[in-house]
Amino acid sequence: MTSIQDAAQSLLKTAIGLVPARWLPGGSPDPLMQKHGLIGAPVSRLDGALKVRGKARFAAEVPMQGLTYAALLHSTVARGRIVALDISAAEAAPGVVFVMTYRNAPRMASPALMNTKPKAAGTSNLPVMQDAEIHWNGEPVAVLLADTQEQADHAVTLIRVTYETAPAITDFDAAKGSTRVPANILGEPPSIERGNAEATLVQAAFQVDCTYATPAHNHNAIELHAATLAWEGDKLILHDATQMVNNVAWTLSQIFGIKEEQVHVRSPYVGGGFGGKSLWNHQILAAAASRVSGRPVRIMLPREGVFRSVGGRTMTEQRVALGARSDGKLTALIHTGTAAMTPHNECPEQFSFPARHLYAAENIMIAQRVADMNIVANTFMRAPGESIGTFALECAMDELAEAMQIDPIELRRRNEPAKDPTSGNEFSSRHLTEAYGRGAEQFGWEKRSATPGARRDGEWLIGMGMATATYPYYRMPGGAARIRLTADGRATVSTAAHEMGMGTATVQTQHIAERLGLAMDQVVFEHGDTALPPGSMAGGSSQTASIAAAIIAAHDAFKAALLKLVGNDSPLAGLKPDAVEARDGGLCSSEEPDKHETYVSILRRAGREELVAEASAPPPLEAQEFSMHSYGAQFCEVRVSEITGEVRVSRFLGSFDCGRILNAKTAASQFRGGIIMGLGLALMEETHRDPRTGRIMNPSLAEYHVPVHMDVPKIDVIWTDIPDPHSPLGAHGIGEIGITGVGAAVANAVYNATGKRIRKLPISLDKLL
């Protein structure tokens, strides 16, 4: 939840006569909430066939007349200024069209930082190539356009830059000695105190007090960051790989001093976002170079370019201290720490969020700080905060269970809260203990030995661990949807939303078909284009609920508009929108289903070719009324070589409680994908930054390790499928929950196998020797 949303909601909350959304108390319930038809069915992705045939056109594949290809030159120092610049050899190289540096770049406003304005997409508010100053090692210092990508890649190496260096903070160990309190953490207060946790801790019968460390990670979506763009007069046409088309359009319009409508962004397919596909330097620089040169531009960052100019998950050091009575009830919960950030962004890595909502501790202290560094701006990366926050919190819970000699699940059960422990709000839907129970049973948790190091197979020590998974429910404000019904009884639903491979378009097609009473092949879900009604950004696991709320609003308008057309001869004559529902290609009375007329018949009788209805989603008040989260329990079995310290995950199970599951197939893939990313976080993923220079030394997938197939065991996923009565369709976000808790589940399993606590990620073999 952002500060902007907070402000917008508090205004709207006081609005007089606001009709509550149907998922809020007082609203009329959504008939689809409980209905089992298309919703929930394991429908295969509708874009799957296009993608395996290579027919889905991604941003870097859009053809344009007279296209030029861009290459970036990145700075090799972390801080300082350019004192000499020689582009003559590059300009003379074959095929070179244009070389842009700070000397000839057009004047541009600095990007507006995400969350500071409703449609801001900026990841840093530094000016982009406007002066000789260098702010991080890897900052783009030149953009070169050529007739082919190969010519551009070669010519850019001929540019000679001389820097005068300035002192830079590039070592987190040094930076964390000087920290500050950020203004807020995504709109939430950076610190919370309930009672006196420090004083209670020292008196507690059982206590643990530990420090955990997590490294930097870089975004490595399969699709590289890319854009193909052209100016038509003062209008910018941008085919982008982004998770926020409307935000990119608005922010670019501000940068170039034009109207929002003058930027047209399309992004129908994105090859993975994970939080990394927002607005970075490359789109801005490509648009600027295109404007000056008058040529269309394609920019596709090479893998190294993504490492150097796109931020990722930042480094943290976290303290978790827990005090408990002898009955296992928590008396003190302390989660504090520091995240690395820059002076130019606002992304403090909300690692303390899980501790604010998970356990019924009597005294709670939360405090987050940031340490400024001269590095590329960090950003959101799949469950920012929660992924590494649960590593610290859930390892500490395991350490406490060990100290108390009770089962880790039992410790968590004893601290299951009745209300949100920090906000005091009721939970909208929380069935975490059911997730523990079902997960434990299916995984065979009872076979876990309470004594570490008790199971072995030759040199391999075997252990089991578990951890709680949690991620907030978000719904973004401002999304709208349009339903267009045509005389043939088919419908198109449009909103500028994003399909990044998660199955969004498939799930919403299921939703639309069910809501309109049509077959899947009679409806089309249009998305990824700013020409459509404004959509929701695909971030914070919020998109499905956000789109659903907009579609529900549009459908209300659609029913009202349709009923105005029916006239007196229709079986639907005189019925109010609330009294009808969709069925069998038309509308019927909810009370008397035999009173039914098809869409085709209604439009024909009215002499209409089409009917269009558009509406915006109501503001997300539910998230203020209730404590709303996705939950889960992660179970892991590892084998650790006693000789080499190598860790192999042999079994994994995720048991989730995320409201209603809308597509069993795409949901399972989302959960599994999150867990696999979590295995990387636990065991191998780490950006190696040279602390002397701030330079990333492993900017390639050969040296930056993510799990390969052989690192991934069979992963079982199960879910409660209990609808949240207070969210659209009863659904919660599922995109990020999968990665949360995985780091701790693995670390706890490693402890159970070996008796060694590894509190610093990744759990590489050297830490276990």
Add this chain to the structure above:
Amino acid sequence: MNPFTYERAADGAAAIRLVSDNRQAKYLGGGTNLVDLMREQVERPKLLVDVTALSREIEAREDGSVLIGAGATNTAVAADRTVRERFPLLSRAILAGASGQIRNMATVAGNILQRTRCTYFYDEAARCNKREPGAGCDAIDGVNRIHAILGASPSCVATHPSDMCVALAALDAVVHVQGPGGDRTVKLVDLHRLPGGRPDIETVLDAQDLITGVELPALGFAWRATYRKVRDRASYAFALVSVAAMVDVQGGTIRDVRLALGGVAHKPWRAWKAEEALRGRLATRESFAQAAEAELADAAGLRDNAFKIELAKRCIVATLGDLIGETA
């Protein structure tokens, strides 16, 4: 990538002539390393002479030896029936490296001559004596988890990344070389250099020398051999430490042993000291541990890689233990 010319050589002599005539020429095998380095601006040849078609045969000789053509792919060697029957150690080592796609392209000679994965060698912004003699080394005090613990110098702490070569070192492989002055052979263990003051000079070969094949001398039947590779993920990662081990144990006594280490030095590291310590000794864990200590006595760790010393010792002991367990 810089512009370059590509030629396919008709035979060895023609290849040598092409390279002798152009000081900035390089032989091209599968290109899985050289082309990457050209993209990174580390290698800037003006001419590539493709020699992959010259010698691809794998010749099973009657005396029990095998001669592998320099252009044979890693996949072809690992899958070859004779190699698998006579030298399964080599198959195992090759299959422990890279990925299926890379092994399909990579050649035997290219594997031998591949260059280090030191990230400072790859990064033009860093100082590197291997790229630019005399420039200095940023790896020594930098991020050096993957770097050398044996035989390093103040000029260079890079490692040779090959798995295949570790097996070849243990197998006493002999490299066949054709040069401007004629043919000669070089033992694999003598082919790579330690960095000393000139880490840019990586082998005893001259630029015009063309590797034509690798000979694996016949082995007695008593040898038991295996390859163990330790890395940061289950596949597609270079060795932190690897061990190629062969033992000939008779009646509980080690008659002969050959041991080589990967991931620890600028070259495939034949563990001569450990071998000497083991030969004629009883095959006990104590002997193995003493041999490992002897081999690693001179090892030195850097900021991030000191764990490799203990890891190498453990791997030596465990690998020998596994082998001798099999024969017991």
